[in-house]
Amino acid sequence: xxxxxxxxxxxxxxxxxxxxxxxxxxxxxxxxxxxxxxxxxxxxxxxxxxxxxxxxxxxxxxxxxxxxxxxxxxxxxxxxxxxxxxxxxxxxxxxxxxxxxxxxxxxxxxxxxxxxxxxxxxxxxxxxxxxxxxxxxxxxxxxxxxxxxxxxxxxxxxxxxxxxxxxxxxxxxxxxxxxxxxxxxxxxxxxxxxxx
Numbered sequence: 001x002x003x004x005x006x007x008x009x010x011x012x013x014x015x016x017x018x019x020x021x022x023x024x025x026x027x028x029x030x031x032x033x034x035x036x037x038x039x040x041x042x043x044x045x046x047x048x049x050x051x052x053x054x055x056x057x058x059x060x061x062x063x064x065x066x067x068x069x070x071x072x073x074x075x076x077x078x079x080x081x082x083x084x085x086x087x088x089x090x091x092x093x094x095x096x097x098x099x100x101x102x103x104x105x106x107x108x109x110x111x112x113x114x115x116x117x118x119x120x121x122x123x124x125x126x127x128x129x130x131x132x133x134x135x136x137x138x139x140x141x142x143x144x145x146x147x148x149x150x151x152x153x154x155x156x157x158x159x160x161x162x163x164x165x166x167x168x169x170x171x172x173x174x175x176x177x178x179x180x181x182x183x184x185x186x187x188x189x190x191x192x193x194x195x196x
Contacts, residue, residue, distance in 0.1 A: 001083055001105050001135045002029050009034030012074055014082040014097060016040050016090070017110070018050055018058075021191035024166045026083055027054045032162040035081075038073060040066065049189055053166065066090075070097035078102060086111040087118060095126045103131045166190030 007013060013030040015023050018039035030037045031054045039055035041047060047058040059069045070079060078099035084091065088111030094104050112118040120132070140147050157163045168188040171179035173196045183192055 001107055002026065002033065002081075007033040007035050007081065011035040011081060012038065012077075012079045012099075014038045014040070014070060014079040014094070015055075016082065016084045016094065017086060018053075018055065019046050019189045020085065021166065022085065022107070023083075024053050024190055025163065028163050029157065032157055038070060038079065046189060066093050067096045074099070081105065083107065087120065088112055089121070091120055091132070092122055092126055095122065095130055095132065098130050100129045101131075103133065105133050105135045107135045167193055169193075170195055 002013075007030055011030075011034070013026070013035045015026045015030070015037065017023050018027060019041050023039065027037050027039055027050070036057075037055050038057045038059065039050045039053075040059045040061050041050060042060070042062050044060045044063065047060055050058045057073050059066060071077075078097050080099055080102050082094045082098055082102070082104045084094055084104060084106045085108035087106050087109045090111065091104065091106065098104055109115050109118045122132070140150055154163065166189065168190040169182065170193045171182070173194055176194060179192055179194050182188065
């Protein structure tokens with residue numbers, strides 16, 4: 001996703017639901033590319049961990065209004081790139097945090113029960129001079145040059161210690177049901193690992 005729109009020094013990136021494995025990776029990668037990172041979480045207790053993971057700013061959405069806080073942090077300009085795994089009604093608010101010429105990349109539909117029926121209901125003025133796109137892993141997998149570039153970056157970033165996978169918890173394979181229940185509770189910070 002961070003290669004769809006070029007993230008470079010001076011870029012401001014907003015990552016929604018940043019406590020997920022992908023959210024934490026976007027913090028690490030965006031920082032490595034020189035961006036300022038604003039991360040969101042619903043729970044105050046996860047804010048310090050997001051700062052420790054590299055977020056410059058953390059917005060606790062149960063306590064703070066997303067649009068007001070992002071505009072305050074960016075001096076009223078908004079972010080250059082917002083990454084959203086949720087979709088649904090929150091996209092209008094995310095667009096309101098995006099700078100003129102900025103992008104919202106949706107990469108999941110956690111807020112929509114059935115992907116096949118997922119829709120966005122956005123007022124037309126919300127997308128004036130802003131861009132919304134849906135990113136999938138297939139855009140990368142089916143584009144060999146982009147895939148090679150991404151793989152080379154990930155190997156190099158891992159070697160340099162920039163990308164550090166965050167493991168919330170491990171489960172033995174015999175506790176796969178408990179692992180799924182823990183995952184469904186959406187209280188994790190990073191990824192879970194099931195050990196055979």
